[in-house]
Amino acid sequence: MNNLLKQKPQVINIGIKNFYSDLKNNQARALHVDWRPPLVNDPSLYQKILFNMDKISKANTEVITKILAARPVLVGMDLAINVIPQMEKNLILHAGPPITWERMCGPMKGAVLGALIYEQMAKNIEEAENLILAGKIKFAPCHGYHSVGPMAGIISPSMPVFIIENLEHKNKAFTTMNEGLGKVLRYGAYDSSVIERLNWMKDVLYPVLKDAIQISGGIDLKNIIAQALHMGDEVHNRNRAGTSLFYRQITPHIVKTSKSNQNAIDVLNFINGNDHFFLNLSMAQAKASLDAGRDIRYSSLLTVMARNGTDFGIQLSGTNDKWFVGKALVPDALYFPGFTKADANPDIGDSAITETAGLGGFAMASSPAIVQFVGGKSEDATNFTLKMYEITERENNIYQIPYLNFRGTPTGIDVLKVIEKNILPVINTGVAHKNPGIGQVGAGVLSAPIEPFIKAYKEFIETI
Template sequence: ASRGDVRFSPCHHHGSVGPMAGIITASMPVFVVENRAHGNHAWSTINEGLGKALRYGANAPDVLDRLVWFRDVLGGALGEAIRRAGGVDVRALIAQALQMGDECHNRNRAASALLVKLLAPEVAALDLPPAERSRILAFAAGNEHFFLNLGMAACKTATDAAHGVSGSTLVTAMARNGTDFGIRVSGLGDRWFTAPALTPVGLYFPGFGPHDANPDIGDSAITETAGIGAFAMGGAPAIVQFVGGTPADALRATRRMYEITAGESRAYRLPALDFRGTPTGIDVRLVLQTSILPQINTGIAHREPGVGQIGAGIVTAPRDCFEAALEALAEAAK
């Protein structure tokens, strides 16, 4: 990379999203999600699972061997299984998972189980050696974040459809690269408004603590941008066992997000709030008027490469991003 042989570019610039380090290369199989109402698409890789994973900076032989298996076996098998199933209605799956205790960012147990349930019969029917079919099903069933990347791509198709509306103050992307946090605003084209990324506050795996943590990183904040993730954690009380806090904190967080959003989802509803739609459509003006910053559930990566995930927690978007965006909106309106 230092010689210029490899070029780096944000996933968002290519219609894609990647959790944490977000690496997508030409050899990686990806999920393709279509927004049939608007005709746009988004892409994301297959989730590797928790702990030591490439997206967290881990690069041990077992991590690389798993990626080779993704490329040579798993990607093609999942693609065929999805086609045999006639596709996956991702929005319907998210809606169901939200009513089963997920928030579809850091808690994907129900969503992943529903996806495995849908695809398992098709995987079992594939023309593969029994050992490979068993390995595929064991990997999917054992990965509680199996659904995450697919959900992220679905969220991107939704927010991209809202992008490019003249004068709109809605946020259509939030992303972090471990150094900076950036937002895109519907009415301001492809510009990013950035500020230093903050470090999450949360729970750490044994042997790690805040001094080991890297600042916030990844594209997975697209879930909050689309109205799920931390915006829906009021319906996912068990998430606090992973990111910290109490069920009351989770409810309070979701209720606060209604104060900075333009509306409520008609597709994603929370039983704990009498089936109220999730807060959706972050409005730059409301963020600054209320001084309430968008909240994000996130994994925590070690600040040194090769270690991987060391915990999970809560972080907010930096206020400076929204101030810069509002100034640009005011300038554009002149």
């Protein structure tokens, strides 16, 4: 027998909020759900998911277990051509999903041209452009090469890259060194100052760091991030703590191994002067962890979110290397003085890999210093993180948020939950000027676009 009449009603209200207020006014126990219509409302698809829930859950458990068990460690450095499998001399890797030269946005085109000059394949812009138009240059996403890069994300063959090894599963990930702010290649700048800096990074920064890392025996990135989250970073838009912790760890090794005092000073000053130095490492550790969860049949968890300034793409573990792509959005950001949304390029960079791994926007609650990006109040930041628990598989076992009583960060985005709850992943991001070479014009938070998720959802259901 139903015992409804024997108890006081305790109500969960979904829909008209006034009904909830009236319940509260009548001293009833009630909760209100901030419900949104699902992004795809097709009961037959939903039925199919329900019917296959067991095997999907099992696959997702397997994937999240691998991702959480990953032990990403910075183990060394080398030139891209030497160390990235299948890297070629005329191949340029870029951020986001695949894209042709014609469809690339301004900053990415600028970065590609700059990289060709850096590679000494062209003396100037015209030559570089001609090479491309003659079909001499191949383009591919970093993600297809176990790599990630912020903003334009360009990796050319003779750029030095960090090698991050996931000691648990033995897979590797690669990323470039962060150039700092201002006129930099990743924002599409290519003038002589940019090329000179890249050369210095290859000739001075790279050898010094390479030796230091080698003698350090490896730097545990998971450990640094766990601490950085307790120190106010979310390791995407804020990397001040992460950079400081890295600096502390690497300094003695640099001092020990550097053959020139001046070089050691220059290298240490360079790292110290760039609050985002740690960003690339944060991204690559996310990549190394997520790659461990790839290619598990029936898993609806995301292994990639990435943007190329034109398109936004995602990949699911259960659908392997397949990209699901939609138009990249222009962020509603806080703009630096003198710039507006009209100057902004659509969202760009592989850095959304941090959100894919449960950091960045997902860990917003750990980063009160940057809440002005999300409305200015610490509750806003907390609510961002709380919302992300709704679309993720698990709470992280290592990465914790002090403000939420050390709850683990929301990790493992599930496309099924995204669609059902109509909650899109939030991404913390820097904003590039739409013209090459001007650089960063703002920073803020945006939601991923709907389209790639709808495509992925439909295709995923086809595979089950």
